[in-house]
Amino acid sequence: MENVDVLTIGAGGGAYPAAFRLARAGRRVVMVDPKGVMSGNCLAEGCVPSKAVREMAALRRQAARLGAAAGVAVAAPDYGAVVAHKDHVQRARYGQHAEELERAGARLRLVRGVARLRDAHTVVVESARGEVTFRAADVILASGGEIATPSVPGTEFALSSRDLYALDPNLRDLPATLVVIGGGYIGLETASFFQAFGCRVTILEMRERLLPGMDATFTAELVALLDPGIECVTGARVLRIEERGSGYGVVFEAGGAQQERSADRVLLAAGRRPVYPEGLADLDVRLGPAGVEVDAAMRTGVPGLWACGDVNGRVPLFHAAVRQSLVAAHNILGGEGPLDYFDFDAVPMAVFTLPGGAVVGLTRDAAAARGIETIEASYSFAEDSRAQILGETAGGIRLFFEAGSLRLIGGWVVGLDAEHLIGEIGLAVAGRRSAYELAAFPDQHPMAAEGICKAARGLF
DSSP: OEEEEEEOOOTTTTHHHHHHHHHHOOOOOOOEEOSSSSHHHHHHHHHHHHHHHHHHHHHHHHHHHHHHHHHHOOOOOHHHHHHHHHHHHHHHHHHHHHHHHHHHTTTEEEHHHHSEEEEEEEEEEETTTEEEEEEEEEEEEOOOEEEEOOOOGGGGGOHHHHHHHHHSOOOOOOOOOOEEEOSSSSHHHHHHHHHHHHHHEEEEEESSSSSTTTTTHHHHHHHHHHTTTSSEEOOOOEEEEEEEETTEEEEEEEEEEEEEEESSSEEEEEEEOOOOOOOOGSSOOOBSSSBBBOOOOOOOSSEEEEEEETTSSSSHHHHHHHHHHHHHHHHHHHHHSOOOOOOSSSSEEEEESSOEEEEEEEOHHHHHHOOOOOOEEEEEGOHHHHHHHHHHHSEEEEEEEEEEOOOOEEEEEEEETTTHHHHHHHHHHTTOOHHHHHHHHHHOOTTTTHHHHHHHHHTT
């Protein structure tokens, strides 16, 4: 039995920010992770490698759209070089994390192994060197999420996001045709990348619209801007995946009839689910449909047991996990009562399609569901100088203000620079800024961000 102050189950975004903060405060901290490296699924097979691929696809798309005017021919994509770039980024960041861990000092350790909860403060770790038991005053659950595989015959023939985005991935050659099962953000993003590389893509989504968990109006505006060459079939219930010679077939029901699509490769992107350490179900925690239930202080209801990141399912995004991890650390340091709280209504979420979209806070429909009256302000990229320069004039910015106070409670961007602009809007939502303050700020020209202040000025 080894006694430590804090143990984290996981070493990703929901764990290591807290671990570093607590170690700096003098606590003895152990992180336990089966990968044996610091960082979670975001770097292993998620947001970082997928966006490395995305930027290569975006460059090709931009070159194809503006190349003729500039006298630049667009060559066929070298997908192997794209994968090599992705791998280089991942290796560089793994090295960076290893250096950060080495600089942290003796108070912080990373143990490679699988954690099992004996009780809320006792964790048994099984590793290649045998079994070791830790006793910790506080345990942070940050075990993340994993790929969800539906019960459909033939899923063994399909690729997952891991096959595309893990280090040294299985897919290294660009298929000519691709069927994507799942129209959530992972499926939609990947479909957008591969279509930009010249692949012919079909998306099959079980529900009646794409991005089913997001605001319907936002989704409609974003989907309208995507490459019309992407075939999107909604209301599609996949029956089976079949191996057919050198390719594959997907049989599904849609519109009351059985249909099928054939492709070189099939990608299964049916979502993710939380990973629960063994023994968690025996504790007095509430396991909801999306994850471990927590309050805004990251408490599970069991004293000394915290849950951060994808394992609680509240906002399954890396940057949300980082902030939740720090909330837990601050409250551990605070002792008896919470000192910090996570704001679930001020987390930006981007869909990195080509073009992309991003949303933060309460949209009109979400506010109405809470009985909040809103006033909207908008800005069209058709009048934006940067959009005109880049030929990206579709889409725009929408801001949602609370009626009366004119406090910004939410907003979205669809199209140009969405993933960049949403941070400024999100900061204003988190800071409870008003339309007056946004209107008074001189955003940079000629950049799309000036649309934020121009939208706010439109209210006066």
